[in-house]
Amino acid sequence: MSRAGKIARRTFLIGSAAMAGGVAFGVVMYKRPHHNPLLDTLGKDAAALTPYVLITPQGITLITPRADLGQGAYHLQAALIAEELDVSLDQVTVDPGPPSPAYYNTALSGDAVPFAATDDGWMAETARAVADVPMKLFGIQVTGGSTTVPDAWDKLRHAGAVARETLKAAAAAQTGHNADDLHTENGAVILPDGTRLPYTDLVDTVAQTDPVTDVTLRDPSEWRLVGHNMQRLDMVAKSTGTQAYGIDVELEGMLHAAVRTNPRQGGTLRGFDASEAETMRGVHKVIAIPGGVGVLADNTWRAMQAVNAVKIEWDETDLYPAAMDDHWRILADSFDAASRDSRFKDEGDVEATLAATDAVQAEYRAPYLAHAPLEPVNATVLVTDARVDVWTGTQIPRFVQDNVAQITGHDADDVHVHGQVIGGSFGHRLEDTVVRQAAHLARAVKGTPVKLTLSREEDMMHDFPRQIAMARGRGAVADGQVTAFDLGLAMPSVLASQLGRQGLPAAGPDLQIVAGAWDQPFAIPDYRVTGYRAQGLAPVSSWRSVGASTNGFFHDSFLDELIHAAGADPLEERLRLCNHAPSRKVLEAVGEMSDWGKPLAEGQGRGVAYCLSFGVPCAEVVEVTDTADGIRIDKVFVAAEVGRVIDPVNFENQVQGGVIWGLGHAIMSEITYSEGRATQDNFDSFPFLRLYQCPQISVRGLENDSAVRGVGEPPVPPAAPALANAIFAATGKRLREMPFNKHVVFV
Template identity: 70%
Template sequence: MGRLKTIARRTFLIGSAAIAGGVAFGVYKYKTPHDNPLLNDLPEGAAALTPYVLITAQSITLITPRADKGQGATSVQAALIAEELDVELDQIRTDPGAPSPAYYNTALAGDAVPFRSTDDSLLATTTRSVMDAPIKFLGLQITGGSTTVPDGYEKLRMAGAVARETLKAAAAQIHGLDVAALITERGAVILPDGTRVPYTALASTAATLDPVQDVTLRAPDQWRLLGKPMQRVDIVAKSTGTQNYGIDQSPPGMLHGAIRLNPAQGGEMLGFDATEAEKMRGVVKIVPLPGGIGVIADNTWRAFQAALAVDVDWGPAPYPADMAGHWSALSESFTPDQQDSRFRNVGDVDAALAEDSDLRFEYRAPYLAHAPLEPVNATVVVGEGRVDVWTGTQIPRFVQKNVAHIAGVETENVHIHALMIGGSFGHRLEDDVVRHATRLAMAMPGTPIKLTYSREEDMTHDYPRQIAMARGRGRVKGGQVESFDLGIAMPSVMTSQMGRQGLPVPGPDLQIVAGAWDQPFDIPNYRVTGYRAPELAPISSWRSVGASSNGFFHDCLLDELIHAAGADPLAERLRLCNHTPSRKVLEAVGEMSNWGGTPGPRRGRGVAFCLSFGVPCAQVIEVSDTDAGIRIDRVYVAADVGRILDPVNFEGLVKGGVIFGLGHAMNCEITYSDGAAEQENFDSFPGMRLYQCPEIVVRGLENADNIRGIGEPPVPPAAPALANAIFAATGTRLREMPFNRFVDFA
């Protein structure tokens, strides 16, 4: 009995264990929850009620382990806990917590298996359950893939409910009452006589109790916070300039670091001469780094200037020196030997397209930088057997492991202080800045070193979005799309990204065909094939990953076939759609935009659809062909995430995704010359200018069975909707991004 009580106090398991995962990896081990990290160094009299709720005599702290990079992750996690805990958001503090396997992401399994998100068959659900087991055992604490809400929707509400019921049990014990006679409200247990006992007054007693895990979650019609407009917990700090980001960190005695890496990313440093740099004002030390050099100085600007003054002999790029070589590598990848997957193969495509009269098209998508406003940065101090790191990161446990390896300390002695991120779009899924900062800090033990990348270093040594090429064929018959064949070639994003973390990626890379093979359409002859191109420039996850380019490829090919058939673009998509929530999204965007009306002279309207991350999203874009160029007048967006937890943040994320997708489709690319990225700052990588931003009308639907995230799904349909609208207005088909290569924008 004592052993059971120890387990109960130290652990917390959310939801029922998936039996398939248990069978595959050991039922007992799978069902055994990770230890509660809050119990480490717990203050006297404090209660760590689950890994997500910490109550002391002074305060209530909610642990929000998914990284906030501007998308509101901290607020939504806090609201999920607070809803069941019966506290208001102005009563609590938030903390990202220390890295821990207890915070593994339960929603990652959904995109790790080759089943469409609309597939709820026994095989699909069982396979997802099996995949959850290794993710749990590895303790993958990752923020990404629009998983913050689906990961926390049940888990965090359950954490709040367990804490609430345990606090009620503590009050019942103290006052000799039946728990059933107690209620909770605004951070207090209410006794039958109306006396309010604050949670903070119950902490010491609650800490002695086993958590009450037999709890029932409240129905949505009982919600106080969720589903209603909320003020984000960071809104005051961000509105007053007091929000603390990684770049704001400044511990006493801190020095500043800068780096200069081989312009040909991944190329070697053959040698360097720092004589001139060492003479410059404020320079403390020059440090050799893998692939380059680092400078430690008394301020950031002097460190930047000294890094530029070092004379370095660089080795060549480990990939083609110019873009012709990159495109050639993709073009040569459409071969059976390089086929990576063919998850969609319906009918007999080869027989249907045996005649020479089928339609053939080629599409291209360039490399793209993440380009967040806050350049990557990290502050590190290496002490005796201990390392402290202050940074914004989406992968805290990987950071902890890598820093421990570099510094030669035990993993548990690396303390990660996760901070708010000033934009990411996937950039903070990498940790090269922390690795370099650790090496600089090791050169000056005991001194905090803040490494900040210059804007130029940040952009040219980003791990950009994958370059991709697609070739499509099709036939139409009787005014309908009859055959659809899409081949997509790109390097493996997951192999490149996970390879930097020392993790293998067995089997096909689903991202090569994500947003294409899994679309909810019934076409008699329908095939999507992924071809794995050789590794070129190093790449990483970029907002919506494979779907960011594949949504463009798939929908534009479909639109071209619909046009060839003489069908209405929206009506034919609706006819082909075999998924009810997706149909309702298409119907909604048609209603919102008054589809079918006449746009007027020199105006056009385009519709596009993409189901990504389990979210069907449709967009209609209206453009005008003006004397100054194409002007985007209005965008209508409909999306279904199953349940909208904060309508204000939902609308903001949708609008932001549309602007992100449009701006990059219009105006952005990363190109390589002599192995180096040519775009170094926002002047050559502008995104969407304020005067180009259209009115955006948003509608959120709640017809889907599963709850999903909205951070990425609005991105993939934006580019094809714009391309289709420009075709409708001008007759010009755009099959390659960025579009400003072919048309002017007003």
């Protein structure tokens, strides 16, 4: 049985046992550290002080196992290790390391239990600790959910400190000094007389030294890197066009591949005629793969031309509605008891309050959205009798191991995944379809590496998009205040769809159906949020900010409508309702940044929005102008509470990128289906925000909370509602459906 199969069968059993009081064996196994994978391939002139620090006479390598999708993950992980190891970033190289349980994600459990991030009570903390048990036991190595920084914060600083103190112990053993009399600085142990022993000169001794695990982390007053502006490790390479991505992998004798698969997701192949393609220049072989065909050729262009020349007969079975109207109908029909998935927020007596007043009502819609990363999706695979090597950018390396092993017939431990820098993902690389396809092709030509590159059309038409979603709100106001808020959310389950493709079950409610809505810190007297699971829709996947990407728009837009109905100030009423101190500070900060309340010129509008997602309170104010040619976005102000800003420059870039991502998709992007096929297949039909449309974006990172959080996704959910609220302020027109350009013109 594969590792994934074992996870599927055992996760529930261990989780249930832990909830019932724990199993002694399970507790022992949980507390036991994972094997250091660096020891498996360690040369005689090398020392692996922890799974994260490798030292040879030639230099220091820091292992940064969370995938770099362009968000600076390698840089931030390296900085946390380097802070405690006492090295500068120009003294080290980084490597993602091998797939290993040692690199399991300690932060994923936070969003795996139905407790709001603002809940730090005993039951919530216990549930999170219990949820971490299967994460560690099965080594769930995943990059996602804005968890890179919270996962790394303590873990990697501790790894650096262990390495530092072990190097001091080795220097003490080598020189006869007491370790307490030594200190470290800039990649060297300093003896009492000032002599410097570079870490690289201590390799032989430190390899024989037991790790010093009882360590103390540096006081923030001593930090050289954390909290200071840094130049990202990849800055020069990306600025000069020399950064190598997965698509840049070149191996001797490599063949290039292209594929065509059934344009209906999940559809199959009836038959094909490759006679024309097989005679084309450079074509090596045409191979049937699950759901389609692949061509191997001497370059990518010829492979793509040849695969398009293959005459294919597709299975026309419809696995989901053929037309968009039916997708929306399924969502509309899902607001019933049979489809109810969760109701974690149910305070007061919503029904009684709404029955006693004229309720405010509204319906909202959000479309499917593609991931559409700039780097074409790719994977390179080499299959031999002894092993399989995979070069690709992935957020799920251990799942890749298992799935490739099943295809090639190898042991999972004999599948070696070489993680590559990724040119954009936004959740796309949580899927591994391209790797599976490349493995099928490479298996057919053992001993020859195969690089598969998807055409933009093949990728977008077969992307597992962001979930389509619909919301229905009812609410009440009295005496200038919001008194009742009832929101129903209908969408397909991202978790069930995504885990299903990995052969894993998704038991219980899907928290993503209500993420960014049920857990908002507002003290509304009668407050209810209900999630409804829609069935039979197109398969979906995680998209930057997942459920909150739609629910942030739904929840805050409806709250803004209620505030307007009450005749209250949008910011002041949010502040009055907010019952979470860090969130109040975020709202206050964005109000200060934007000079909230300052009069605007005729035709201008200002909108505020707030969303708590991935544990991060984030508030945004958008200013727009209603010009003669359409709506112009002028300025955006963003405040977010993350507990600790590691690199202010990178933080600002991440937040600005999230805002641009959120605004662009809200304005102009959607995936629609016709005859069961995605209609949009390239950037001409799936546009993004243009440079001339980009507003001035001001960012402030707050550090008032004790928990350290990631900020890759939280700026996305408030962007759409802040823009919609600003447009309402400027024009009096409410936007309840994305993309907004269906209803207003933008310049």
